[in-house]
Every structure is written in C-alpha cells, then in structure tokens.
Amino acid sequence: MPELVLSPRRLGARAWALLAVLLALLTHGGAAAEPPAPAERIVIGAKNFAESRLLAEIMAQLIEARTDLRVERRANLGGTTVVFSALRSGEIDLYPEYTGTGWAVLLSRRDPVNDPLRAFVGVQREFEERWDLHWLDPFGFSNSYALAMPKARAEALGITRISDLSAHAPTLRVGFSHEFLERDDGYPGLAAAYSLTLPDARGMEHGLAYQALADGELDMVDTYTTDGKLARYDIQLLEDDRHFFPPYDAAPIIRGETLRAHPELSKVLRRLAFSISDDQMRTLNHAVEVERRSFEEVAREYLVQRKLLDDASADPHEADTRGVFALLWDRRGETWSLVLEHLALTGIAVLLAVLIAVPLGLWLTRHPRWAGPVIGTTGVIQTIPSLALLAFMIPIPGLGLGKTSAIVALLLYALLPIVRNTHAGVRGVDPELTEAARGMGLRDAQVLRLVELPLAVPTIMAGIRTSTIISIGVATLAAFIGAGGLGDPILTGLQLNDSRLILAGALPAAALAVLADALLGRLEHALTPRGLAPSANSIEP
C-alpha cells in the first residue's frame, strides 16, 4: 500500500543505500579503535602541543624496540585536564607531564615550590598515594613558562625582566594561551607575585598568538623555555627575577596497574632519564615545529643518536617546503581516510539524532506542555561550547576518549534543529487539513502518518541539513579527544604553526559540508511530496 511521502521503492532504496554506506564507514573508520587483548598493548597519550607529542613518540619507539608490547599513540589530547582524566580512567597508560603542572594544577597546591627536586619528590609521593600513578625518572630538561617579546620591542622599551613590565603594562598588547590565563602558576599567580596588571591580555590559541607576535599584532606572549619556535622569531625571553614560575621538569607518569603488569617498562624508560637537556629539547622541537619534519622521524633520529635504537634508515631528510596543494596531493590517501572517518563520525551522529529527534518532535506535537521545556533543553545543550561538551563526555563511563564520546557530543548538538523543525513543521500544517482528516475518520496515527508528516517533510529536512552542516564543522574539534577525523591535521597544523596542514584539514572539511548540503538538498527534493512547491513551508535555519 503506497503511503507516507514516497513509494517504498524510491524512499527505501535511498535510505538503505545511505545506511549501508554509513555502516561501511563505521566499520572502516572504527577499525583502528577496536581494543585487542589488553595485555599486549599499551596506550601512550600526549597533550596537544609538539613537545608532548615528541616525548610520547620517543617513548613509544623505545618501548616498541625494547619490549614485545604494541604501542598505541593517542596524540592531541586537549589540555592537561583531558589527558589526565584519560590517564586516571585508564584510557591511556602513560603520558609525559611536568612537575610544576602536577603540583599546581593536578594537586591544586597553592604553596609555591621553587626547588626542582622538592617538586619532583612531592608530586611523586602524592600521586602514588592518591591515584596509584607513578612519576618515572625525569627526562632531564625543564620546560618552564616564560614571557616572550619581540627583541626589537623589548629593547625599545628597555625591558629585560618581568619586573620591568609594570611601567609599560597599560600599553602592552598581550596574547596568552587559555591555559596560562587560568592556571594558578600562570597569569593569576604571576600577576600577584609581581603586582602586575595587564589590562589588554586576551586568551588565544598558542600557535596563533605566535603568528600575531610575528606580525606585530601583539607585544607579548607566554611561551615555554624549550620552545622550538624561539629560534624562528627574534624573541627576547624575560627573566623571572622573582622566581615565580615553578620548575617544570618533564617526566613520564604511568598507571600503577600498567607498571605492575609490565615491570619491564620502568627499566626501558629509565634509559631516557636525564638524557635530554633544555638545549636538546629546543633543538628537537625546532626540528618539528620549524623544519617541519615528522614526529616519527625526529624521535627516531634522536634515539639513534643516543644509541638507544639501531640505525635503520639513515637517509638525511630535507626540510618540507611543499606548497599546500602539493601537500594535499601527497597526503591524498591519508586525507581520504580522514574524510571517511569524519563522515562516519558525523553520519552516525546525525543518523542517531534523526532517530531520536524526529520521534521526539512528533511526540511534542501531541504533548504541547512539554514542547517548551524539551526544545529549551536541546537549545541549552547547543549553547555549551563544543570543546567543553566534548570534554564533558570523557569521564562518563562507557564513553571516554575517542569516537564514542565524539559521536555522543555531535548527536547532542544535532538534536535542536531537528527537534525544533519537526515540531514546527507539524505544527505548521494547516489546521483545516488536520481537522478535515480527523472529521472524515482518520485515527490520530493516520493523521500523523498520512497528512502531517508528509507535509512537514521540507521543514524536517531543513533541520536535518542544518544539523549535518553543524556536525561536520564541530567534528573537526573531535580530534581534541582523540576521535580522529579532519580535525587531526588542523590541530597538528596549529601546534606546528603550519598553515598548510591547517588547510589540509579545513579545505576537505569545507568541501564536505558543501557536498553534504547539496546531497541533502537533493534528498529533500526527492522526499518532498509532489503537489507541494519545493520547500514551500520550510523554515530556513
């Protein structure tokens, strides 16, 4: 019996084909995340900046070379909070952390600590007692916070020390990383220690802040003493003359559980103890951030040079100077798999959102008392910043880091436009038509199925289109919680200050959004009952 909006042949074939494609993408994209036997695998995490990834990569290669363990890398994990909660929940087994961060951020200690040894012993003891997390021997360098100004500007103002800043504070244009702005051992503590107020200090992504500094848009940024980009720009580090910044010695922290299961790990990682100086770390960072060499290659070269790894491939690597299109072309295989991963994330999220939001929207038309609260709630969800929503997912049991959390977050974002448009679409059907339908003897379900739903299709489809476009955009942030997708190159590009990599993620994402909108437009056209003007009562987002 032909009913609803389309003959079953037309609708059915399309819907099944779409579902089949999405499932294929899911199995394809999900393959990497499937956990094999846990005993053979450890997961190394890294924060979303180059040094953290480099240290993680060095540890990963060493463990791979010296043990039977398989190592999975979870790079680009948001900020400290994200990576640490991943460690505590067992999503990852170890990651490189800094003593100062452990002290002030993770232990929330207010008392300043200036002695590196005291800081290390302090965090080591307390992490073990509180969380059964173990600090292994430090790598040997300290990556403290520092304030940086362009050398010419610093000289012109006569600034060499942080205490010199107060005289010029009101006129300085300052870009601090969001983490630095918030942390007690960052700007708030610094401001108190030096009685310093910087009225024009704004929060910025680190890579962008550097760019702005280089372009003369900013006078000062926060930086790290081992920052590889220090060599790239002509920069003056300001002396911390009141010794405010605590020591930031880098060391691996590892779960007690993992350490007991694989005692060989501590022996292997001890080979890295006190093996990297400040200078060396800066050189390594420079190699990836400025020379644009890969993390894998720089890590391998370091390990070979330290005779911790056999010299497998000694071919010298040149700096990467390809243009954006050459890069895109060379990365086409990788880009394609990222596109598939991205599509799987958004496709599954939107599909699930449709399955939830359309029935919910219809239910609301029958229970108008709930319409305000429910649509309001989905609206509130949408006002949560996307990165925050992604971060909220991590501690939820069963979600954690990766695709599941990303899909749930995307799904929550996708709800509002679909619920709202479904509700509005059905409510917008001419009441004379529904009354005629009821008056002639259609049951309520028949009125909905035969009259209201088909007439609401253009509006509902407009909601689904909006949700899809939003999801494709937000999904680029999913890389922050290790869910992959086209956000990966964007995030790496931001860390390396490499606009080509940013474009390598952003261009395909934009193309995907345009393509998806066009395809859904055609689907909308196909689903719109003939006899209705196309999009006659659609509510444009």
Next chain:
Amino acid sequence: MSSPPPMIELAEVRKVFPGPAGPVVAVDEVSLEVGRAEVLCIIGTSGCGKTTTMKMINRLVEPTEGTIRIDGHDVREQDLTRLRRGIGYVVQRGGLFPHMSVARNIGLLCELERWDEARTGARVAELLELVGLPPDEVGPRHPRALSGGQQQRVSVARALALDPPIILMDEPFGALDPITRTQLHAEFSDLRTRLGKTIVIVTHDLAEAFTLGDRVALMDRGRVVQVGTEVELREDPASSFVTEFLRAHLGAGHA
C-alpha cells in the same frame, strides 16, 4: 405506535469553552431534529455557534451537556472512527490534502478500509463522474492544479466515498465566486435528489440556506431562535430578531 427515530437528533445540547476571561457558552440548550434525506441549513452570524453545533455531530467537539443521537443511538457510545466514517465531511475550502492526487484524496478512506485497488479505483471514477469531473483527466492531478469549484466538487466526492447516510458541510460554497457558487447550487440540488442523503449545511448566506435547505435553523448567540421552512420564517417569525435578520440578509431580490 412509534415512528422511526430522526436521523440526527440534538437534545438540549450545551457547549462551554474555557476562555481567558472565564467560561464562554458557545452553544446553549440547542435541540434539533433532522429527518431522513432532509437537508437542514444552520445559519447565523459568525460566532453564533453554528459550526460548533455541527462539529458536535461528528464529535470534533464534545458537548458539555446534552445528548446527540444518530439513528436513535447516542454518538458517545459509538466507536469514534466508525462514527466519523459513517458521516461525510466537507469543509470550507475543500480541505483536500495537497500532497495527494485527486484520486488518492477521494479513495483514501476506501484504502484505509482495506478495499482492493480495483474496487477503490472504480469507486473513485464513479464519484468523479457523479460530481461532473472526467476521472482520467482529473484523477492523477494534484488539488493545487484545480480551480476552486473543481476542488469543492472533489471534496464532495471524497465525502461520499464510503456512501455514508449523513453529510456535514461547513460553509461548502463560501469561498467560491458567485457564478461558480450558483452553478454548484444547481448541481447540489440535482445530487441530493439522486442520493437521498441526510445533509446538514452550515452557512452564513441566507439565500443559499433557503435555496439548498428543506428547513433552516437560525441561530443567535448560541441558541436556536427558530427552525422552519422559508415560508414559515417569513410568515410566522418567532421573534423580531428573525424579522430583522431576514430583512438584513435578503437583498431586494428576495424581499
């Protein structure tokens, strides 16, 4: 000896709606009888309760008090869907579903009654012929492609699909131009003699009521002021309101 019950009977029916400024009495103490194959027109100014009165017959509106019987049976004791499928319903602008073809609009109830395709198709063609539309040409089209008069004919055909004994028509010709309306009036009179349905028509056009109805029920502020033929209303008005209403609503041609 008892005579058969009237086809439709309203006994002391009252409808009170909740309003922003307290309850509003829309229909008050209305008692009406419509005989078999009779055409009754309910007339009155807008807001007089005529549409509400009609909608209580197919229970689109439930009465607050009173009883409505069809063929002697209380409507509230019947299955709602069965009751409505036994009463054809025509609304002002046709109420045709714009996303369905003319044929599907007419055959929808047959489809829901699980008639087979051939039987539904034959019935649709028969009904289109009956209302004077060529089935092969009009059937596959969508309502949007039809004129107002054609749409109203299709609406009547749809109401007749399951051959119900009763038809309710809410301002059926109100949205049409005068020429089309006059033409449809003639066709209606022809149809009603052929089909023998009991028909209730709500209208605000007194001339139309006198043309189409065997009797007319004149309503004012929720109450039925007088029920009768044109002659009865003219010659024996129940109140000065009736006289005034007739004078105001019949032009020189009828006076």
